[in-house]
Amino acid sequence: MSLASYAVIGLLLITATIMGTTLLLVGRFVRPSRPTPAKLQPYESGVPDVNPPRARFTPRFYLVALLFVIFDVEAIFLYPWAVAFDALALYGYVQAALFVGLLLVGLLYEWKKGALEWV
Amino acid sequence: MAIEVLIFYLLAGVAIAAAAGVVLARNPVHSAVSLVLSFINVAAIYVVLRAEFLAVAQIIVYTGAIIVLVLFVLMLVQQQDLPEFHGGRPLRRAVGFLLGLALLAEVAAAILTRSLRGAPGSWTPEAVAAVGGNIQAIGRELYSAYMLPIQATALLLLAATIGALFLARPELVEERLAVARRLFTISLAHPRGVDTLQPVAELPAPQDGQLKPAGGDRSLVMARTAEEFTEQPAWGESRR
Numbered sequence: 001m002s003l004a005s006y007a008v009i010g011l012l013l014i015t016a017t018i019m020g021t022t023l024l025l026v027g028r029f030v031r032p033s034r035p036t037p038a039k040l041q042p043y044e045s046g047v048p049d050v051n052p053p054r055a056r057f058t059p060r061f062y063l064v065a066l067l068f069v070i071f072d073v074e075a076i077f078l079y080p081w082a083v084a085f086d087a088l089a090l091y092g093y094v095q096a097a098l099f100v101g102l103l104l105v106g107l108l109y110e111w112k113k114g115a116l117e118w119v
Numbered sequence: 120m121a122i123e124v125l126i127f128y129l130l131a132g133v134a135i136a137a138a139a140g141v142v143l144a145r146n147p148v149h150s151a152v153s154l155v156l157s158f159i160n161v162a163a164i165y166v167v168l169r170a171e172f173l174a175v176a177q178i179i180v181y182t183g184a185i186i187v188l189v190l191f192v193l194m195l196v197q198q199q200d201l202p203e204f205h206g207g208r209p210l211r212r213a214v215g216f217l218l219g220l221a222l223l224a225e226v227a228a229a230i231l232t233r234s235l236r237g238a239p240g241s242w243t244p245e246a247v248a249a250v251g252g253n254i255q256a257i258g259r260e261l262y263s264a265y266m267l268p269i270q271a272t273a274l275l276l277l278a279a280t281i282g283a284l285f286l287a288r289p290e291l292v293e294e295r296l297a298v299a300r301r302l303f304t305i306s307l308a309h310p311r312g313v314d315t316l317q318p319v320a321e322l323p324a325p326q327d328g329q330l331k332p333a334g335g336d337r338s339l340v341m342a343r344t345a346e347e348f349t350e351q352p353a354w355g356e357s358r359r
Contacts, residue, residue, distance in 0.1 A: 003122070003123055003126070003167065006166060061191060061194075061195070062188075062191045062192070062195055063283055063284070063286075065184075065187050065188050065191045066188065066279070066283040067280065067283060068184060068187070069180070069184040069185065069187075069188060070276050070279050070280055070283070072179065072180055072183070072184045073180060073184075073272075073276060074276060076176045076179060076180060077261075077269070077272065079172070079254065079258075080172065080254050080255075080257040080258030080261055080262070081258055081261070081262050082258075083254040083255055083258050084254070084255050084257075084258025084259045084262065085258075087250070087255070087258070087259050088258065088259065088262050088263065091262070091263065092258075092262040092263065095262045095266060095269060095270075096262065098270060098273070099269055099270065099272075099273045102270070102273035102274060102276075102277050103273055103276055103277060103280070105277060106276070106277045106280035106281060107280070109280070109281065109284070110280060110281075110284050113284055115284050
């Protein structure tokens with residue numbers, strides 16, 4: 001069990017990089033390039049866009065993303081506990097229960113506050 | 120051994136180059152992509168160091184979740200609202216330089232202590248292999264000796280939850296949404312009550328977020344059919 005076992009992943013990365021760049025480069029030199037203003041439009045045969053391309057999004061999305069990060073970290077912390085469950089016995093169980101319980105308080109709080117509702 | 124050193128230098132080099140790209144790129148999205156590259160290279164360095172769990176955690180938390188947050192900020196904030204990246208205010212530059220210096224000093228101190236006083240703790244590679252691998256060792260250590268840090272982490276995450284809720288308070292969001300609706304109600308055809316169709320080409324060019332209503336100070340509505348045009352509330356209000 002050494003670094004050699006990761007050689008396959010390294011090989012995959014190298015192959016993917018070489019293939020990707022080769023294909024793009026071949027395309028770059030082989031394809032004809034005769035641009036006209038109409039061809040360069042986002043929609044060649046549509047109504048020109050009057051909306052600003054960067055529309056605003058609800059901050060609600062950000063709240064969901066932020067909560068996702070928090071519970072993502074919680075899940076990461078629970079992996080080692082789950083793997084070492086047998087060795088840790090009751091003490092580890094209490095520890096993890098306390099850990100999850102504290103975050104559960106936060107979850108209940110935001111539930112109560114209506115942050116999980118999508119109007 | 121030599122090949123590991125070689126791989127490390129390759130990964131570290133790409134990570135540093137990508138980190139420089141984060142700072143130097145003018146487009147914030149390019150910065151974010153550079154950051155992904157840097158994070159992935161750091162994860163690969165963890166693999167070289169046989170810290171597989173840390174590598175996976177790095178991928179899941181940083182390249183998965185943190186980058187999502189960064190990109191969300193870019194999506195939520197209008198381009199012109201972003202602070203000027205390379206404006207070069209002297210005070211800001213000095214503070215940034217000092218903060219970077221402080222971080223460098225911290226990392227240097229950590230590395231120096233580690234190399235002067237030897238590996239902390241009793242976990243040698245053999246001991247880790249004996250208990251059955253990386254995650255086993257982390258689990259045993261984390262949930263026994265590091266009881267207090269674990270619970271402190273839980274408190275920190277709890278504080279982050281409440282902070283997130285406070286920052287994106289639903290009531291405030293509603294107010295902001297109402298303002299945004301008023302600003303961003305746009306007509307593809309013609310304003311309410313005006314019967315002469317205005318060709319699209321003659322509409323004022325959008326100034327990225329600063330659209331002027333074409334029909335004076337009346338709000339404009341988006342309509343696809345004639346029926347929709349008469350008594351349709353502004354966009355978004357009809358959904359509630």
